Amino acid sequence: MHNKLVIFDCFGVIMGDVAPVFLRKYLPEDVAAPLKEKLFVPADLGLVTYDELLTNMAEALGLDKEKMIPEWEKLFVLQQEIVPVIRRLRENYDIALLSNAPLGVVEGLIEKHGLGDLFDHKVISCNVKMVKPDERIYKYCISLFDKDFDEVYMVDDSFANLEHLPEIGIKPIHYSSVKDLEVLF
Numbered sequence: 001m002h003n004k005l006v007i008f009d010c011f012g013v014i015m016g017d018v019a020p021v022f023l024r025k026y027l028p029e030d031v032a033a034p035l036k037e038k039l040f041v042p043a044d045l046g047l048v049t050y051d052e053l054l055t056n057m058a059e060a061l062g063l064d065k066e067k068m069i070p071e072w073e074k075l076f077v078l079q080q081e082i083v084p085v086i087r088r089l090r091e092n093y094d095i096a097l098l099s100n101a102p103l104g105v106v107e108g109l110i111e112k113h114g115l116g117d118l119f120d121h122k123v124i125s126c127n128v129k130m131v132k133p134d135e136r137i138y139k140y141c142i143s144l145f146d147k148d149f150d151e152v153y154m155v156d157d158s159f160a161n162l163e164h165l166p167e168i169g170i171k172p173i174h175y176s177s178v179k180d181l182e183v184l185f
Helices: 019-026 029-044 050-061 065-073 082-089 105-112 135-143 178-184
Strands: 004-008 094-099 121-124 151-156 171-174
Touching (some): 004 135, 029 050, 050 065, 082 178, 094 105, 094 135, 171 178
Parallel strands (some): 004 094, 004 151, 094 121, 151 171
16 A cells, blocks of 8 residues: 555646647737636536537637647647656555546546556546646545545646645646656655
């Protein structure tokens, strides 16, 4: 039994970043960021379907949805270098996945890339009706293990998702490359 937990974000850590990259292609940052919030939070909360999200995104960007989807899906790229690192971490840590995402997206990517065995638990925001950085979603993720941990780490590429974690006993690791995980070894 491990007494330490590492929680990984999906997009920007295990998979490449998707929404910000896609939106910034069509919009300046000051417009893309609020649009991302407006479009994705309802989908991440499970209030709109993934298909509705894509429809809304195409409309907001003035794109043909059917032409947009292949371009969008090209951004779903597995960051190959992190997989062996997570496998190695499993030797000394419990491992969880915690992602803000619409229904079916992360689950499909995990299946497509055969990553299911990397994680002891997977928490996807749309399934629990909570999104990061709400501290309740982190606490929920930890509670799935039904044990106390000496150390809990959260690996995320978003400062906003990490900023208040020390207040609830989680050590944040801001992720930009696998080198950021050396602190865990």
